[in-house]
Amino acid sequence: MGYLKIFFGNTAMLIAVAYLANLIYKSTISNASVRIKKVSWVLLAIFAGWISTLFGYRLDEHVIFDLRFVPLIISTLAYPHPFILVLIGIGTGLTRLTFGVNEAAMAGTINLSILGFICAALSYWVRRSSLCIVNKGLIVILVVNVMNAINIMVFGVIPAPEYIREIMPITFPAGLILSVLFSLIIRDFQLGLLRNVQIQRANEQLSAQTEELHKNKIALEERADQLMMASQFKSEFLANMSHELRTPLNSIINLSQLIEDNDNSLTEAEMSEYAAIIRRSGEELLMIIGDILDLSKVEAGRLDIINEDLSVIEIPEILAMQFAVTAKQKELEFTIAMEENIPQMIHSDPQRIQQILRNLLSNAFKFTKSGHVALRIRQEERGERAIVKHWIVFEVEDSGIGIAPEKHAMIFEAFQQADRTISRKYGGTGLGLSISNDLARLLGGFITLESEEGKGSRFSLYLPLEFIEE
Template identity: 70%
Template sequence: MEYLKIFFVNTALLITLAYLGNLIYKNTITYAPEQVKKLSWVLVAIFAGWVSSFFGYRLDENVIFDLRIVPLIISTLAYPQPFILILIGVGTGITRLTFGVNEAAMAGVINLSILGFVCAGLSLWVSRSAASLRFKRLTVILIVNLINAVNILIFGVIPDRIYLTEIMPVTLSGGLVLSLLFALIIRDFQLELMRNGQIVRANELLSSQTEELHKNKIVLEERAKQLMLASQYKSEFLATMSHELRTPLNSIINLSQLIEENRDSLSSEETGEYAGIIHRSGEDLLLLINDILDLSKVEAGKLDINKEDLSVSEIPELLALQFSVAARLKGLEFKVTQAAEVPEIIHSDPQRVQQILRNLLANAVKFTTEGSISLNIRTIEQKDGALLRRWIVFDVQDTGIGIAPEKHDIIFEAFQQADATIGRKYGGTGLGLSISNDLARLLGGFITLHSEEQQGSRFSLYLPL
């Protein structure tokens, strides 16, 4: 009967410790790192085993009967991690030495150490088995109590006959019943801890979702601003385009009507002059239509690239014929240079390469009122990881109005570079750079820009060799 009294006292103490541990956990280490939680669990379990021994039943001066195995059982069910269970078992066994180093104490150390390894094995079964939680609890409680009784029989200092006939029937049955009772009580604490953990995880999830929603809101607001700007730029583009289209059309219509109505009174010189204006207006109109068609083809992915051998030395000659006169009429110096290492032949699309360079040179002439314009052809090597890549570079440099740094990122985008003020002052639709940039990508290259306001610009077309 004394065994049962002491066991009930042990149970009450362990329940009190569990309750206090639950309070401490909720108010101190709920949000602590996982390693701190594991260490706290080990220390509390070992301390609970020591308290059970401290208030245990002393059969004689050295032999103590208690429920020190209960914290190990509960840890197996609540925290099934093998290494932690081994630490709890060995640690609880070592605390037995605080009541005196003797043969019974050493037997206690061996017993709890063995039980620690047994519980480590049981924890693997608990975490992997598909059996019900109730069956797992009953199995763990039964096995640990039985092995505890066997260890005491093997390693203990009590005579086998006395232990088997007088002590084990009471301690084993009492230990099983009280272990079950304690497991039921501790289950409520465990469920509360699980609920607290779920609430913490739910709060963390809500917090992360709120943060994500805030980020998405910022992204949506930014996209809304971009859409508004795009709409504004498109409106400006349409206004500019309608003006650019009407100008040559009006010239063609008015002059052709003038010729028709006054064909008998017009001199041959006047007729030739009007015909020349009509021809130039038609060419301007054709260029506008070609730009729009090229842009739509690029965006639809239907622009064909025909790569063939291209004579690099012919490019400066063709462009010089077209732009040297335009530059001279504005009082500008026009220069073309070519480095010695530039190859004679490259493999690319001649029509598209010349189209890009014409767009760049036309802009240079348009936006430069004094100084010079130059086309420089060179080669360059760049490392791309372990790969060494060679490029042929066409630099178009001018001393014109330049471009503000904040506009460098949008200058190649369709519609956005169509500044209404610039369009009214200098003319044109502003599609040339957008088309040139898309064509450069289709050719396997790219275009870079170096420019500052009132400091001129340098556009560089890179094509792979």
Template identity: 75%
Template sequence: MEYLKIFFVNTSLLITVSYLANLLYKHVISHAPEQAKKISWVALAIFAGWVSSVFGYRLDENVIFDLRFVPLIVSTLAFPQPFLLILVGVGTGLTRLTFGINEAAVAGVLNLSILGFVCAGLSFWVRRSVSSIVNKGLTIILVVNLFNALNIIAFGVIPARDYITDIMPVTFPAGLILSMVFALIIRDFQLELLRNSQIQRANKLLSEQTEELHKNKIVLEERAKQLTLASQYKSEFLANMSHELRTPLNSIINLSQLIEESDASLSMEETSQYGGMIRRSGEDLMLLINDILDLSKVEAGRLDIVKEELNVSEIPELLAMQFEVAALQKGLDFRITLDEDVPPTLHSDPQRVQQILRNLLSNAFKFTSLGSVSLNIRMEERRQRESRQNWVVFDVQDTGIGIAPEKHAIIFEAFRQADATISRKYGGTGLGLSISHDLARLLGGFITMQSQEGEGSKFSLYLPL
């Protein structure tokens, strides 16, 4: 009966240690890294085994019977990792030396070390077996208790016959039953920890999903804002466009009506003058329609680029013919320079290159009332996609009104101008830069801008050599 009393005391102590360990785990260890959790478990298992020995049954001064192997059983189910189980077995065995170094203590160290290696072997089966946790637990309890009895028979200081006939019939079944009871209690603790862990993971997942929904809400609000702004810009564009279209149309209609109703009262000079005004109004109207059509083609991906040999040396002459009159009318100094190292020809779309340069120069003249407008054609070596590449650069520079830094990001957007009052004061639809930006991209190049409000602007078209 003494064995049973001591074993029950052992079980009670192990349950108390487990309960305290459970509290420690929930409030301290659960927040630690995974490695720290494993180290804490090994330390607690060894401590539980030592406590079991402290209150074990002393057959004599040196021989102690206890349930120090029970934490090893629980460890095999909780952390089925061979190295950890060997540590628990050897560590628990070494605690036996704290009660004195003698033959019985050495046998206790050897016994628990062997049980550690046995549990390490069982851990491979625990991880790979599809059996239920109950079957695994019963198998481990039976194997460990059996090996514990065999070790005592083989290495113990008690004569094997005395142990088998007097002690084992009581300690072996008691060890089995109390191991099962303790394992069930620990299983309850584990299930509670598992539920708490699942709740924590669910809360974390819910928090992440809430945060993701909040981010998506912000993105949707931003997109809704952008759509509202786009709608507003298109409304402003339509208002400006109606004015821009009506002006040349009204000129064409009114002048045509004058010529029609004049009979023979108009002189040849007046008729020629009116005809010239009708032609210029028609050209302005054609430019507006072409801009709208080009923009719609670019957005639909249907704008054709026809690359062929472009004579770079002809560009200054062609553009000078188109803009010298505008320069004289506004009293501006207009210069075109071509650096000597620029190659004579370039493989690109001549029509689209000239269209971009006309747009840039038209803007420069439109927004410059004093000073100068210049076009400089030069070469530049520039890094592009982690490799250096030579570019032909067309710099269009003016001394006009300039653009404020906060407006730089929107200046290439369709239907946008740096200021809503610009279209009323200077005219235009705000499509020129957007179309030029898209055309440059289709030609394999890009456009950069340097500008300060009140200090003029510099737009540079880069085309790959």
């Protein structure tokens, strides 16, 4: 009965140690690295073996019977790594020497060290076997208990016949049953811990999903606001467009009717003036319709870019002829400058480049009451990290009303202007910059803006020089 009492006491102590270890794990090392968890497990298993020996059954002054091999069984199932199991076996065996260095203590050290190597060998099977964890546990428990009994018979200080006849019939089945009982209790601890980990992970996933949903909600709300603003801008654009279309149409209709209804009372000079007004109104109407068609083509992806040789030198001459009269009428200084190292020919779409520059210069003249408008053509190296590209840059600078920094991005959007009163004060559809920006991207370039309200603006058209032909 003494063996059974001590073995039950050993089991109770191991359960207490396991419970305390579970509490410590939850409050301290649950979020630690894998290395720290493994080291903690080795120290815990060795400590549990030492506690088992401390409360073991003393057959005499030196011989102690206990369940110090049970933590090694649990480790084989929980951490099936050979090196860890060898450390636990040797470490637990060495703790036997803390109760005195004698022949029995040396036998106990050898016994646990051998069991450590046996469990290390079993760990390979545990990791590769397709059996369920319960069957694996029963096999490991049986093997370790059998090897423990054999080691005691071979290395123990008690004669083998005496051990087999008087001690083993009690200690072997008791050790086997209590090993199974303790393993089931530990398994229940592990399942509870696993459930807690799964709940924690589920909570983390729910938190992440909630945060993602919140971000998506904000993005959807922002997108809804953008769509609402776009709808409002389109409504304003249509209202403004009706005025822009009606003005030249009215001029054409009224003057045409006046010419048709006259009774030869109009002089030749008046007829010529009316014809000029009709022509200008028609050109203005054609330009508005062209902007709308270009925007629709860009949004539909049907705007074709036709690359061909383009003389850079001819661009200033063409633009000077187109805007010289405007500059003279508004009494603005209009200058064009070009660096000497600019290539004479580039390979791009001449029509679209001129369209962009016309839009930029038209805006510059439109929003400048006094001062100057300048066009500069230069070459620049620009890029990110180790990638540097060569660009030809067309800068359009004016001393006009300028644009506030917070409105720089907005003016490149279709149907939008920096100020909603601009269309009423200066006219225009608000499509020029949007179309120019889209065309620049189709040409492989981009447009930048430097401007402050009341201090003028500088729009820069960047076009790549990879396709230069000297």
